[in-house]
Amino acid sequence: MPISVTCSSCGNEVSPPSQHCPHCGQSVGYWNVIAADEPDERAALDRRYQSARVDALARKSDKVLQEFENALAGSKAVITRYQSEVLRLATSTRQLYGPYYQMIQAGLRLPDGDEWDVLRQLADTLLFPDYKEEIRFGALSLDGGGLPNYGDCSIVLRDVMIADRASVFEENSALFVERHHIKISRKPNMPKGHRATWPERAKLCIAKLHAKIDAATTPDKYSRILLTPGATSEDDEFVEVHIFGPMTVLTMERVIVISPKASKRATITRAIKSKLAKHGVKVN
Numbered sequence: 001m002p003i004s005v006t007c008s009s010c011g012n013e014v015s016p017p018s019q020h021c022p023h024c025g026q027s028v029g030y031w032n033v034i035a036a037d038e039p040d041e042r043a044a045l046d047r048r049y050q051s052a053r054v055d056a057l058a059r060k061s062d063k064v065l066q067e068f069e070n071a072l073a074g075s076k077a078v079i080t081r082y083q084s085e086v087l088r089l090a091t092s093t094r095q096l097y098g099p100y101y102q103m104i105q106a107g108l109r110l111p112d113g114d115e116w117d118v119l120r121q122l123a124d125t126l127l128f129p130d131y132k133e134e135i136r137f138g139a140l141s142l143d144g145g146g147l148p149n150y151g152d153c154s155i156v157l158r159d160v161m162i163a164d165r166a167s168v169f170e171e172n173s174a175l176f177v178e179r180h181h182i183k184i185s186r187k188p189n190m191p192k193g194h195r196a197t198w199p200e201r202a203k204l205c206i207a208k209l210h211a212k213i214d215a216a217t218t219p220d221k222y223s224r225i226l227l228t229p230g231a232t233s234e235d236d237e238f239v240e241v242h243i244f245g246p247m248t249v250l251t252m253e254r255v256i257v258i259s260p261k262a263s264k265r266a267t268i269t270r271a272i273k274s275k276l277a278k279h280g281v282k283v284n
């Protein structure tokens, strides 16, 4: 079902991809957040969340589940990229993080050209009708670690820079569309309750992950329960983060370099460190 919002200023309906009311110019917000905030989506998520809590109570793991939820409220969005890309971004606040579709449209890159291509495009069209070009993808993380299948640098984003424009999704959205056999039709049968706004991200994580928590689960296990890198990107397990709009080095909080061992890499890491330091971004 196509989404629309009522303009708070002139009262007319606004549809994607307009970020401003085409009638009066008022800002209408971010479409991924608007979609996650729809009453049907929120009600379906709440049902999953309540049932997770009932299950935890029955298994006497409710206290630990609550602790896990408290920790998740502080989870961060991370994007994994190669050092060369981080170096480019660190060079200047005028360098933008390039989302996939915009890079292709600008002629700066070619589509991946693999079996993911069609699936990814279908999933993005279903999830982000008319605005997929605006979405940047990340993962939720408790320890700042990301998904090494996408690069050797984990970029942790500043909450304050993304909280209003980020939403979270159950898992790799392309795989979700495949696993749930979402049909191409005028009314795609996309199940509700699998996305959430940024302030409600812990709720989605509890709905998804509650069965992995029992009374004996210790806090040091939380990170891996939330995000488990796999041998390939298909095996990665994570909660996907969707961020609407541009990002620069000033959107970053810190960068974790996963494998700086080889000497060439160490040189790049030093360059990244000194450039990032100028923008107040830490490197681990």
Ligand SMILES: [Zn+2]
Binding pocket: 007, 008, 009, 010, 011, 012, 021, 022, 023, 024, 025, 026
């Ligand atoms: Zn208006």
